[in-house]
Amino acid sequence: MTKNPLRRWFGRNESVTELGARQSKKEENDANTGNHSSGGDTGPTIRALKGDIASQGVDVVVNAANERLGNGAGVAGAIIKAAGPGLLRECADRYPDGCPTGEARITGGHDLPAKWIVHTVGPQWSDGTNGEPELLADCYRNSLQAAAEIGARTVAFPAISTGIFHYPREDAARVAVSTIRKFLTQSDHGINEVILVAYDCEQLTIYERFLEAEGDE
Numbered sequence: 001m002t003k004n005p006l007r008r009w010f011g012r013n014e015s016v017t018e019l020g021a022r023q024s025k026k027e028e029n030d031a032n033t034g035n036h037s038s039g040g041d042t043g044p045t046i047r048a049l050k051g052d053i054a055s056q057g058v059d060v061v062v063n064a065a066n067e068r069l070g071n072g073a074g075v076a077g078a079i080i081k082a083a084g085p086g087l088l089r090e091c092a093d094r095y096p097d098g099c100p101t102g103e104a105r106i107t108g109g110h111d112l113p114a115k116w117i118v119h120t121v122g123p124q125w126s127d128g129t130n131g132e133p134e135l136l137a138d139c140y141r142n143s144l145q146a147a148a149e150i151g152a153r154t155v156a157f158p159a160i161s162t163g164i165f166h167y168p169r170e171d172a173a174r175v176a177v178s179t180i181r182k183f184l185t186q187s188d189h190g191i192n193e194v195i196l197v198a199y200d201c202e203q204l205t206i207y208e209r210f211l212e213a214e215g216d217e
Contacts, residue, residue: 044184044189044191044192044193044194045192045193045194046177046180046181046184046193046194046195046196046211047193047194047195047196047211048195048196048197048198048204048207048208048211049195049196049197049198049204050197050198050199050200050201050203050204051197051198052078052197053075053078053079053156053157053158053197053199054078054079054081054082054083054112055082055112055113056113056114056156056195056197057113057114058113058114058152058154058155058156058193058195059114059115059116059147059151059152059153059154059155060114060115060116060117060118060143060147060150060152060154060155060156061079061109061112061114061116061117061118061155061156062117062118062119062120062143062155062156062157062158062160063075063076063079063117063118063119063120063158064076064120064121064122064158064159064160064161064163065099065105065119065120065121066098066121067098067099067100067101067121068098069091069092069095069098069099069105069119070088070091070098071088073163073164074163074164075158075163079112079117082111082112083109083110083111083112083117084110084111086108086110086111087107087108087110087117090107090108090110091105091107091119094107099119099120099121100121101121101122101123101135102120102121102123102134102135102136102138102139102142103120103121103138103142104118104119104120104139104142104143104145104146105118105119105120105146106118106119106146106150107119114156115152116147116150116152118143118146118147118155120139120140120142120143120160121139122135122136122139122160122161122165122167123135123136123139123161123165123167124161124165124166124167125161125165125166125167125168128171132161132167133171133175136160136161136167136172136175136176136179137175137178137179139160139161140157140160140175140176140179140180140183141179141183143155143157144180144183144184144189144191144194145183145189147191148188148189148190148191151190152190152191153190153191153192153193154191154192154193154194154195155191155193155194155195156194156195156196156197157176157180157194157195157196157197158197158199159172159173159176159196159197159198159199159203160172160176162203169202169203169206170206173196173203173206173207173210174210176196176207176210177196177207177210177211180194180196196211
């Protein structure tokens, strides 16, 4: 598993407390507009939906980033466009060395409904024998750990690596669901809900099948 010290998630000049303070205005606005995270008393849940990852009104949206934490196609491009130019400036300022595959980095949500963005870099698919499943699991695990460290209660994930990195959808969904379920069995993370955001009906069906299968085990 990739080691991911908290100080690396926040770069060199900002702490969890400082980043949280920068989000206080957004939280106040969310409270006033009814845009807030859901929670409950029945334990953490995982659900899937078809939609736009950038429009999710959760505490943390996960970005399927590139190692430069720069502009890109697919999920990264959509999130960067929706978040506004401040996001790229923050990434460049706080993380000049980018983010290695399997690790995670945190920024503010900027113009997104989400309070924070957790950036993670998925593996490029080769043939599945070059550590791809382990690296993909690291993406989900490290993203959830980063979210937990900043007190997030709701987290939305895209289908990491299934776009231009060509990770097979079913294999990726299997890793996603199993890794998230295992993480949520811990008692100290504080996360109430994880949402798997599918970009089309085929992806949604795959997610639902694995969620049902895992739930029956």
